[in-house]
Amino acid sequence: MRLFSAFSKLFFAVGLLVAMWGLSVVDRSDRHTWVRPAGASGPVRILQFYASTGILTAGETARICYSVENAKSVRISPMMQEVYPFPNHCLEIEPEHTTHYTLLAEGYDGVVATKSFTLQVEAEEAPPPRVVNYAAL
Numbered sequence: 001m002r003l004f005s006a007f008s009k010l011f012f013a014v015g016l017l018v019a020m021w022g023l024s025v026v027d028r029s030d031r032h033t034w035v036r037p038a039g040a041s042g043p044v045r046i047l048q049f050y051a052s053t054g055i056l057t058a059g060e061t062a063r064i065c066y067s068v069e070n071a072k073s074v075r076i077s078p079m080m081q082e083v084y085p086f087p088n089h090c091l092e093i094e095p096e097h098t099t100h101y102t103l104l105a106e107g108y109d110g111v112v113a114t115k116s117f118t119l120q121v122e123a124e125e126a127p128p129p130r131v132v133n134y135a136a137l
Contacts, residue, residue, distance in 0.1 A: 044107030045069040048088075049115040051101075056121045058096060065090040068113075071105040095121050 047067040056062055068074055071085035078099065080091060085105065102116040 042070050043109070044071050044105050044111055044113045046103055046105050046113050046115045049101075049103045050117065051093075051119045052090075054120065056095065056119065058121055058124050059094070061092055061094045062119065063090045063092055064101060066103050068103075068105045070107055072108045073106045075104045077102045077104070093119075095119060097121050 045068065047069055049066045050064075052063040052065070064076070064080075065088070066074070066076075067088045068085055069087070074083050074085045076083050076091075078101070080093075082091060083089075098118065098120045100116060100118045102114055105113045107113070
C-alpha cells in the first residue's frame, strides 16, 4: 500500500508539471484584450503607421510608431513585443536588414485592418583603404 501511495504522489507531481508546462506554452496573444471602452463605436481604423526614417545604415536605430482607433488587439509583423491597442505608441527597433513591417489591428467586431511599409537598411560603408606611399619613406 505504501508503494502505491509513493507512485501516486510521483504520478500526481509529474502530471502537475506537465499541466504547468502546457499552460506556459498556450498562445496568449489576446491577453491585452479589453472590453470595448464606453463611447467607442465604429470600425477599427489604423490612423498612422510609420518609421522615424526611410533608410537606415546597419547598426542604427529607428522608431516605429502607430495609432489605432476602436482596436481590440494589435500585432506588428515581424513579431514585436510591447504592442498594444493604444491611440499613439512608438517602439525602438534596430533592424539588421531591409524589413517589411505590417500592422494588424483587430476590431471588436472581428474585422482586421492592415497597413504596411518597408524600412530600407543599407550595409555599413567600409572605411577607404589606407594608401601607403613607399617612395616617400
